Amino acid sequence: MARVVAVHGVGKQMLGEDSLLKEWCPALQDGLRRAGRPPLCEHELAMAFYGDLFRPAGKMLAVGDPLYTxxxxxxxxxxxxxxxxxxxxxxxxxxxxxxxxxxxxxxxxxxxxxxxxxxxxxxxxxxxxxxxxxxxxxxxxxxTDNQLRRMARERVAALIGADTQVVVGHSLGTIIAYEALCALPNHGVRALVTMGSPLGIPMIFDRLLPKPGRWPGADTLAWTNIVDSGDVVALVKDLRPQFGQQLRSALVHNGSHAHDATIYLTSFLTGSAIAEGLDAG
Structure with a gap:
C-alpha cells in the first residue's frame, strides 16, 4: 500500500488516476523539498480517483459535461x-x-x-x-446520493493499508477523505492534510457522516487544514470551532490560483504537514 493517499477535488470527471498523479506528484515533491524532506518514491503515492462516478454516460456525438444553464x-x-x-x-x-x-x-x-x-x-x-x-x-x-457516497468512500478506503501514513485531500476530496477515515475502524493513518476544504460550510458540515464534528482517527492523528484567504470554495477558513482545537489551521498564499491543488501542494506548510506524518514514529 502507498504511504501517501491523495484524494482529488471537484470537477475531475474527465481525468483518471494516472493523469491526476502527473499533476499532483511533482507538486507534492516540491512541497516536501521546501520542508527539507527527501522526495517520495513514485510507488509511495497513490490517487484515490472517484471522478468517473460523476461522468455522464457516453453516447454517440455527445461528450463532455451536460450543457447546463x-x-x-x-x-x-x-x-x-x-x-x-x-x-x-x-x-x-x-x-x-x-x-x-x-x-x-x-x-x-x-x-x-x-x-x-x-x-x-x-x-x-x-x-x-x-x-x-x-x-x-x-x-x-x-x-444526497447514498450509493455514490459509499462508492466514493470505498475508493479511498481501498488504498489505505497498514503502510499508509498520510491522507491528503483537496476540495470535495476533503469531505470524502474525512468520511472515509471516520468509517475505518482503527486505521493507522498518522496525518490528515486538507486543502481548500468546504468542510466548515454549515450546509455541508451538518450533512457529514457518521456524525458532524467527529475526529477522524485516534487522538494521535495530526490534522492540518490549509487554506488560502481568497479560496471561495473554503468559505469557513478555520475548522477548529467545529472539529476541535487539536486541529491545526494554516493560511497560505496561492496568488491568483487560490483553489488550485498543485499550488497548495508546493507550499512549505503543506510539505511540512505531510513530512510530519511520514516521519512520525
Missing part, C-alpha cells in the same frame, strides 16, 4: 451554495459586486445574477458556466 441550478442546496460563493467572492475581489437584498432571495433571477457575477471574478475566471453548475451538482450529489 442557470435554469438547471436546483432550489435548496445548490442555490444556497451558489449564493454563498457569490458573497465570498465579493468579500475578496473588489471587482465583484456583492449580492443585494433583492438578489439574496433564492429565485431564478438571483441564480442568474450570481452566475454572472462569479464569471467575472478572478477566482472563477476561465471556468465555463456549465462547469460551474456541474461542480455545484457534484457536491450535492455526493451528499
Amino acid at each position: 442557470a435554469a438547471d441550478v436546483a432550489a435548496g442546496f445548490e442555490q444556497e451554495l451558489l449564493l454563498s460563493w457569490w458573497q465570498a467572492a465579493a468579500d475578496v475581489d473588489p471587482g465583484v459586486s456583492p449580492p443585494g437584498l433583492d438578489t439574496l432571495a433564492r429565485t431564478p433571477r438571483s441564480v442568474q445574477a450570481a452566475l454572472r457575477a462569479l464569471s467575472n471574478s478572478r477566482f472563477f475566471s476561465g471556468i465555463a458556466l456549465r462547469a460551474m453548475i456541474f461542480d455545484l451538482k457534484q457536491v450535492r450529489h455526493y451528499l
